[in-house]
Amino acid sequence: MTPQEMTEIRDKRMIAAINMEKPDRIPISLSGQGFFKWIDPTAVIADMFRRPKYIDEITLQAYKLPIIEEMDSGPMIGFTSEAFLQSFAAMYFAKMKIPGRDLPEDAIWNIDEQGPMTEEDYDTVIDKGWAYMTEELYRRIGYDPASLPPPDTEYMEAMNKKVAELGKSRYTMGALLPLPSFEVLSGARKLPNFFKDLRRMPEKVAAVIDIMNEETISRGVKAIKEGPPAVFATIGGTRAGSDFISPKVYERYYHPFFKKTITALNEINVKTWLHNDSDWSGFLHYFTEFPKKSCIFDPDHLTPMENLKKVLGDYMCIEGNIPPGLVAVGTPDECYQAARRLLDIMGDRGFIMSVGCSVPANAKRENIEAIILATLGK
């Protein structure tokens, strides 16, 4: 079978899962950024920044290992790691601490919150808009996208070709949408200050979030519309589980972002991939208001699969939900049993086997293999 034919089979499998139809088998999306260590145990995370081409090369080799090759998802390679990570941190107006420079050689990168926005800046947003404030906050934290190394388009194209040769699905990663305004603002102010703002000046915070939603959602949806054809687009959220904030706060300050985004994406026939960390059990019912099959729920394992199945099982595909700690330090048998348990809960449709949040950089090869074998029924 050619890689192209394999990609078609895997794409069909993924599309069936996210459309809640029965695929030929449950798709497996277990891509991780530390698989390179399975090929070269002396390589460290700092090498992703120091010698990225070597890391890309051995990552590709890892995806060709027996059993691992059964995964439907492919590797994320070919981009400049530091530029990507600094841009990611800047979404929270934070900086990224980089292994080998700010951290030990084999530590994972850490987001270092800066909280550059002041209480007075709420008025600035109301007067001048969020785009103005964003530029000002970037200036305050010293983030200048123009100063980051530009992407090496020639190299990226070469890597894309190599990934295509693996015959993986093209539908395991979507275009990234802006973060929910609640998340962005809590990063801009720092979390404790933001929560105090919510209590001290709720109307002003609400006014600013409304402005941010208006500006960022339309821009994000426009980018999806004008970009390459998309099946889904991804929103990430980490600070709004139902144990984290009250339903009242969620309804007023957070959910409107989802509502506007999911509705707008639906209009252009694009699904919303919800990468929602922490326990969302108490908020899952809010997502039943959207048309069936319009979202995919991607938890970080803290929302129990039983709750997801019970509330959202008839509404959307669910990805997950092996505990990331288990694949790092558990045994293959424990991982196999965890995967079997998820399969028993989820049945034969509307499910993608994965690790909650993402596969950690120190995932053991034998544990990932155990999850794959369990999913394949071996």
Added chain:
Amino acid sequence: MSKKLTDAMADLNEDAVLEEVKALKAKDVPALDIIAYLQEGMSIVGKRFEEKEYFLSELIMSAEIFKEASDILGGTGEASAASKYGVFVMGTIYDDIHDIGKNIVTTVMASNGFNVVDLGVDVPTAKYVEAIRQYKPKVIGISCLLTTAFDNIKECIQTLEKEGLRKDVKILIGGGPVDEATCKYVRADHVCKNAQETVEYSKKYMGV
């Protein structure tokens, strides 16, 4: 008894808390008494959290307000002096700078009458060793949000064993990806899912 201060703390009214603390201090009310009023308010915060009237966001906020109020009185050392129970040492393990979970736990422990020694984030093993020798806690907490730092907790606990500091201290771990498998791997005594569990375990162990 300053019901006004206790209520303001319980209601997370930051301005009223700080104003009242300053007013009581100006009237020469002993710092330990003022801390006791704040702790009473924090107990109500904890109760409201258990009753799901408050959420983690309110606990985070309460931690900040409690700290600001303590600073007016000379720092959290004053709060420690007002503690009824034993010493609780806590930090986020090295190579990890997450602080929200740690701050919630230390504040809830302090407000429940423990003498809390907060080691901060990115804490090296040597600092845990030093703190155990200096403060002789019965329970310590290690927070961790990164699976890649699990080996650091393991190394820290192994070192405590080698240094002969393990037998008299219970080691609790917690954080998003931390679960029973992690607990077994790093050889901790218990994994705490939330701050309240840390309080309950510590009280039980200390025979309170």
